[in-house]
Amino acid sequence: MFRLTVRDHIMIAHSFKGEVFGPAQRLHGATFVVDLELQRPDLDADGIVADIGLVGQLLSSVLAPLNYRNLDELDEFRGRNTTTEVLAQAIAERVRARILEGALGADARSALAGLKVTLRESHIAWASYETRLGTG
Amino acid sequence: MFRLTVRDHIMIAHSFKGEVFGPAQRLHGATFVVDLELQRPDLDADGIVADIGLVGQLLSSVLAPLNYRNLDELDEFRGRNTTTEVLAQAIAERVRARILEGALGADARSALAGLKVTLRESHIAWASYETRLGTG
Amino acid sequence: MFRLTVRDHIMIAHSFKGEVFGPAQRLHGATFVVDLELQRPDLDADGIVADIGLVGQLLSSVLAPLNYRNLDELDEFRGRNTTTEVLAQAIAERVRARILEGALGADARSALAGLKVTLRESHIAWASYETRLGTG
């Protein structure tokens, strides 16, 4: 299996509901360093998993609506905690949808097997969500 | 699959038996930067893999009996080399036992699928042990 | 010159005033990985710059009032942008004041020559503030 990863980041504000979150129930924020990993069993004719330029643009475009935002105010997360885990999944699902729409080309759409999104919230904690991408 | 990772570290002394270890047969030591990864197919009602505060405490409590110790003097490792691999497994098994005892709550005990412990011994070498956690 | 550095972090929300900040004028947030460096020409009788345990507690106690906060709501930053630079200075000045009050002991108070606080806001940007500590 081949894996290709590109890194970007977002800076957001949010708060959590639930006693388990302690002081993080207050409005605070985070820098999430975001790693998008694409998985593919075989390379394309150019010898790549995907066009790394397009992958970077895709990740950046998926992150844009979240970046420099208070996530508490976004409709799509209404009633949910935007934990690192939830955000990793939300970003992964958006990337997945965009790939299935052809954002990385027809070849990548059919050939990519899976993807993983990792959000690093500090030097001592990070979370990821991994999902299959193919139709198989 | 979701994965949540927290980082801690220990500083230990030890020696190895066996010619394969060369100069590491002498009493020496290491800082191990320890990453504990928990794996879970679905998030809990709060949108998390586990309470990250409890995970940090669990890791710290498992590492405490090893930290600032000469591992050659510990009964549990008598007759064994405390290699990075052996320590990764020992730490993972202790974490696993503590989770099965409920250290991360009843929900995490039944919902966590696996865990992985990685020990980084330098900027150029590390080892890990991954095991299933569930009853499945 | 000797330098000793310890690392901690905070997760905060804030917004900026001024067109130069573009989208960062909106309420957003950041994880700041904070490095506190202490400088000292000669070591103490124990062979250290300062008691690293005390240094870690000092940094943690200085960061506590900022951690998990919306900095826009704190009196001390009223009317100011809590940029990475401003925060580095604010943290450094508090550390400095605490050291001069004796938080690291009488020896450190007189012997430390300077300190530097670095705040890493992402994998591609960081800022620091360095100041003298001694009376010289």
Next chain:
Amino acid sequence: MFRLTVRDHIMIAHSFKGEVFGPAQRLHGATFVVDLELQRPDLDADGIVADIGLVGQLLSSVLAPLNYRNLDELDEFRGRNTTTEVLAQAIAERVRARILEGALGADARSALAGLKVTLRESHIAWASYETRLGTG
């Protein structure tokens, strides 16, 4: 599963053919920080995945013919793009062949389950190739 990883690096020149590569069609170069991960279900009698000294030598010897080279001039890559993905696979396959020849000893040859080679080309992009090693 146990995993052991060692790190090394190479500095190479190359160019790519294909419009997808944009400015990377020109002769340019890269530092690849190379991580070799070995996977093994159970440890050997010494408590290790493999002799880390031998693993480091093996990786270094596999990298030597590539290091400080213009990859465009090497016969083995004639007509192919030496992308990060292609190089990860080429290095992994050479390591695999050397292990099957006994470079890490008879025990490792039969007991290792798989390996993964990751090439980090910058602080924001990396690629890997993972393959099974055993006969199973």
Next chain:
Amino acid sequence: MFRLTVRDHIMIAHSFKGEVFGPAQRLHGATFVVDLELQRPDLDADGIVADIGLVGQLLSSVLAPLNYRNLDELDEFRGRNTTTEVLAQAIAERVRARILEGALGADARSALAGLKVTLRESHIAWASYETRLGTG
């Protein structure tokens, strides 16, 4: 003193002349992760060392003529070895000239005291060049 740093990177090919360079006399290449640090005694009215967006653009524009190039073919380096040290200085001098031309604004031009450019060529080697910027 305040310091602000932003990170970017280039991927280049080159060769060196001189026996001291051993195998690096051959055409090879490198990824240089480039850190640009700006130094300033006092912050501007917005509470910053400089507009970080402009700093990133400035660094990127200075790196552009080098990126994805064979440095052996560039006129400006004719007859010189493009070592990490030489490149760090060349990049720093170009940044300095652009700042003096006003690329970061009139305020930054007069207020910045110095700058430092660091080029990381691998996980085990890096070099930097630091210079004064002001007229003082």
Next chain:
Amino acid sequence: MFRLTVRDHIMIAHSFKGEVFGPAQRLHGATFVVDLELQRPDLDADGIVADIGLVGQLLSSVLAPLNYRNLDELDEFRGRNTTTEVLAQAIAERVRARILEGALGADARSALAGLKVTLRESHIAWASYETRLGTG
């Protein structure tokens, strides 16, 4: 000013005397990732601070007597705590002496202005010692 840095590491055992050290009074150990920085106002005729191959060998040879050792048993540290700070100075002084003996060549001996040794003991703590090298 130019600065060139190379990285290596050692793995040692030791114990400390003094209540300030708490549990570190017990025999324990550390991995120290060691960065040696050389400072020089102007480059040599080859465009370098020093022959990086020689610098790496010099650092490695200075670290060798410490590596895989119990520092409590070494004569040179008898009666002293081998703290991170003390070791940084000891390594720096040995490097300095070797450079003055000509280990990096006659040119480097006269042209190098200073050096700095940093020992990273974990992901959250490090210490350094910087000294002048020249006769000036």
